[in-house]
Amino acid sequence: MKNKVTFIVLAIIVVSLFLVVKFSNSAKTIEEAITTPGSKPINIIHEEKTDKGSIVFYNHLGENDLSTAFVKKNISGYKTVYSGIQGDMKLVLNKYGVSYQYFPGIVETSLPIYFGIIGNPDIRQVKIIEKKRNIEDQAKIINAKDIRIWLIYMSKFEGSDFEILGISADGKELTRIDDNISPYYADQKPFKSTY
Numbered sequence: 001m002k003n004k005v006t007f008i009v010l011a012i013i014v015v016s017l018f019l020v021v022k023f024s025n026s027a028k029t030i031e032e033a034i035t036t037p038g039s040k041p042i043n044i045i046h047e048e049k050t051d052k053g054s055i056v057f058y059n060h061l062g063e064n065d066l067s068t069a070f071v072k073k074n075i076s077g078y079k080t081v082y083s084g085i086q087g088d089m090k091l092v093l094n095k096y097g098v099s100y101q102y103f104p105g106i107v108e109t110s111l112p113i114y115f116g117i118i119g120n121p122d123i124r125q126v127k128i129i130e131k132k133r134n135i136e137d138q139a140k141i142i143n144a145k146d147i148r149i150w151l152i153y154m155s156k157f158e159g160s161d162f163e164i165l166g167i168s169a170d171g172k173e174l175t176r177i178d179d180n181i182s183p184y185y186a187d188q189k190p191f192k193s194t195y
Contacts, residue, residue, distance in 0.1 A: 026077030030056055033078035034069045042067070046144035048151065050110035053081065057115075057149055064089050066099060066117055070109050081193045082106050086116070093119025097166050097174055098126060098150065102181040105190035112154040112186055114139070114162070117147055123166035123174055126150040130186070132159035157186035 027033035035042055040060040048055040053072035059065050069083035084101060086092070092099045097120030105112045114128055118141070126139040139152040160182040166175035 026074075026079055028077050030054070030071055030078050033071050033080050034058065034067070034083065045147055046142055046149060048142065052108060052110045055110070055113065055115075055151070057144065066101075068101065068103070068115065070103070070106065070111060072109070080195055081109055082111065082195065089117060089119075093117065096177055097123055098164065098177070100164050100177060100179060102154075102179075102184060104181075104184040105188060106193050107190045109190070109193075110153065111190070112184075113151060114154055114164075115149065115151040116164075118150055118166070120166060120174060122168050124169040125165075125167040126152075127165040127167060128152050128154075128157070129163040129165065130157045130159060131161040131163065154186040159187070160185045162186075 030047065031042065031044070034056060040062060042058045043061055045057040045059060048057070053070055056069045056071055058067050058069075060067065064087070066086040066089055067083065068085075070081045071078050072081050082103060084103065086099050086101050089099055098118050099116035100114065101116055103111045103113050103115075118126065126141070127136050128139065129136040135157070137152060137156065139150040142149040142151060160180050162179050162181065164177040164179060165173055168174050
């Protein structure tokens with residue numbers, strides 16, 4: 001009887017310690033979850049809520065970048081599951097009129113996605129064309145503060161070769177970008193986050 005009581009007490013202590021460590025590592029806000037120690041302050045441009053978490057678009061104050069993170073919330077707080085950064089936005093936007101980045105499929109997220117900023121004010125639509133089967137879809141345009149973001153979920157696409165088209169209000173093609181997202185491909189099996 002004494003051994004059973006000791007075992008139960010020890011099990012409660014171990015579980016309690018595990019829960020304390022687990023809950024103390026989570027961030028209380030999205031900002032805390034996406035900010036790294038020593039980094040510049042951030043400006044959240046837009047939070048796109050999905051059924052599995054949020055896609056957060058932000059930049060670092062005084063920098064010419066677009067940072068993006070997929071953040072999940074659970075009972076312990078917020079956690080970044082995947083993130084990336086596009087640097088030197090002025091150069092890319094001047095050259096192409098739009099920036100572009102691909103996030104691969106991650107287990108228990110709304111990824112894969114293709115996205116970027118629209119820098120050319122004449123671009124009103126962004127379309128993605130899958131070269132493998134010659135199918136296309138139109139991206140969602142998000143007007144966030146003074147920045148326009150394009151976003152498309154890639155679940156219906158296959159392969160690695162895509163074209164990104166920037167189209168004017170009257171249907172004229174203003175930019176065409178050939179992109180290969182290799183070593184990723186849109187229809188690959190989602191993998192576990194390394195975060």
